[in-house]
Amino acid sequence: MKTENSRNEYSRRISREDVSPAVIKRLPRYFRYLRELLRNDILRISSGELSKLMHVTASQIRQDLNCFGGFGQQGYGYNVKYLYGKISDILGVTQNYNAIIIGAGNLGSALASSPIFEKRGVRLTALFDVNPEIVGRNISGYTVQPMDTLENYISENTVNIAVLTMPKEVVRETAERLAVLGVNGIWNFASTEIELPEQNVVVQNVHMGDSLMTLCYELAKRSEESRE
Amino acid sequence: MKTENSRNEYSRRISREDVSPAVIKRLPRYFRYLRELLRNDILRISSGELSKLMHVTASQIRQDLNCFGGFGQQGYGYNVKYLYGKISDILGVTQNYNAIIIGAGNLGSALASSPIFEKRGVRLTALFDVNPEIVGRNISGYTVQPMDTLENYISENTVNIAVLTMPKEVVRETAERLAVLGVNGIWNFASTEIELPEQNVVVQNVHMGDSLMTLCYELAKRSEESRE
Numbered sequence: 001m002k003t004e005n006s007r008n009e010y011s012r013r014i015s016r017e018d019v020s021p022a023v024i025k026r027l028p029r030y031f032r033y034l035r036e037l038l039r040n041d042i043l044r045i046s047s048g049e050l051s052k053l054m055h056v057t058a059s060q061i062r063q064d065l066n067c068f069g070g071f072g073q074q075g076y077g078y079n080v081k082y083l084y085g086k087i088s089d090i091l092g093v094t095q096n097y098n099a100i101i102i103g104a105g106n107l108g109s110a111l112a113s114s115p116i117f118e119k120r121g122v123r124l125t126a127l128f129d130v131n132p133e134i135v136g137r138n139i140s141g142y143t144v145q146p147m148d149t150l151e152n153y154i155s156e157n158t159v160n161i162a163v164l165t166m167p168k169e170v171v172r173e174t175a176e177r178l179a180v181l182g183v184n185g186i187w188n189f190a191s192t193e194i195e196l197p198e199q200n201v202v203v204q205n206v207h208m209g210d211s212l213m214t215l216c217y218e219l220a221k222r223s224e225e226s227r228e
Numbered sequence: 229m230k231t232e233n234s235r236n237e238y239s240r241r242i243s244r245e246d247v248s249p250a251v252i253k254r255l256p257r258y259f260r261y262l263r264e265l266l267r268n269d270i271l272r273i274s275s276g277e278l279s280k281l282m283h284v285t286a287s288q289i290r291q292d293l294n295c296f297g298g299f300g301q302q303g304y305g306y307n308v309k310y311l312y313g314k315i316s317d318i319l320g321v322t323q324n325y326n327a328i329i330i331g332a333g334n335l336g337s338a339l340a341s342s343p344i345f346e347k348r349g350v351r352l353t354a355l356f357d358v359n360p361e362i363v364g365r366n367i368s369g370y371t372v373q374p375m376d377t378l379e380n381y382i383s384e385n386t387v388n389i390a391v392l393t394m395p396k397e398v399v400r401e402t403a404e405r406l407a408v409l410g411v412n413g414i415w416n417f418a419s420t421e422i423e424l425p426e427q428n429v430v431v432q433n434v435h436m437g438d439s440l441m442t443l444c445y446e447l448a449k450r451s452e453e454s455r456e
Contacts, residue, residue: 027441211415212389216389224244
């Protein structure tokens with residue numbers, strides 16, 4: 001590794017500004033595939049091999065990843081570990097963000113007990129709910145806290161991301177309450193789009209139903225084709 | 229409505245082939261916004277107004293939606309109900325597909341109790357699980373059935389879509405088992421990509437973590453910018 005690290009492309013610092021939004025959009029998928037390769041002890045991969053695995057053209061892969069470097073010696077393909085590290089870094093995985101979940105129902109519980117945060121370098125620190133029947137329950141090692149302690153909790157703990165899995169009727173007021181408290185990342189599962197540009201809050205609205213519609217479309221298209 | 233229906237653009241049958249894949253990808257979002265407009269009794273909207281609402285340029289909207297027609301009289305904007313109907317039709321919402329959920333844990337329960345299926349014209353008919361402690365439970369009105377009754381259930385009921393919320397280790401074999409039974413739509417939440425091209429199965433792999441990464445990226449980018 002020492003020889004490789006001394007190479008020019010290995011020492012270059014990549015800024016987030018260097019990567020186009022279109023590439024950024026595709027990086028989480030590369031992240032997943034590279035992670036899987038590492039888990040299977042595959043340390044080198046050519047763009048051709050990665051192309052077959054990911055069903056993306058090799059030229060697309062080269063276009064997407066070449067700014068990250070990590071080629072090592074000519075003809076030996078990408079250095080998987082290096083590339084994974086660079087992509088993790090660009091995507092903010094190495095920032096060690098802290099997250100809380102608000103809404104400890106089925107979806108909140110599912111997220112709390114999944115490895116979804118840990119895999120991406122995010123630390124889940126607490127769960128909150130308004131329902132007195134849910135408050136105090138243990139979910140995957142977290143004791144669900146009452147919503148009226150939110151202000152207090154955030155004043156004493158760093159919270160970068162709030163995951164909102166509550167009913168959509170209350171999601172906007174909760175997001176605004178969080179913005180006031182200085183939480184500027186919202187991962188919104190409440191099936192309504194919210195935006196808080198004035199409060200300088202970053203929001204990702206999750207619409208799981210969109211992929212169900214794409215599935216229905218593909219099924220309808222296929223049966224249409226088979227009728228032709 | 230009679231006058232409008234007799235107009236040329238209203239009588240045209242749109243085939244799925246007429247709509248480009250890029251537009252198809254954006255249609256679920258239009259579907260959501262048009263649905264919300266209808267719920268608020270807004271029956272006409274100009275591309276300019278829709279543009280403001282959706283943060284998409286008006287020319288993009290016109291480009292995306294003009295093949296669906298629905299303009300009514302010149303200058304009166306889109307007929308929301310008509311457009312919603314056309315988009316629903318193209319997306320397969322009007323196909324009345326039946327779905328089952330396999331894996332009645334937290335995520336499966338969250339999906340079963342959400343309006344996600346009903347909103348998109350999909351009828352959830354049954355839940356299955358391998359865990360004897362979960363089998364027999366009532367989740368949102370569905371009695372969880374044991375996995376060994378799957379073959380029997382599918383032979384007696386039409387199942388178009390299977391929603392997989394089980395651990396990723398067993399997702400591939402389950403998908404293959406479903407393909408043999410003639411279920412050719414898979415909505416896969418098991419955080420691993422599966423494909424079954426030979427079995428003619430349509431798969432949508434859901435990666436909720438990807439949007440968490442995008443959120444982390446946006447947060448990291450913002451703090452980088454504020455340091456500059």
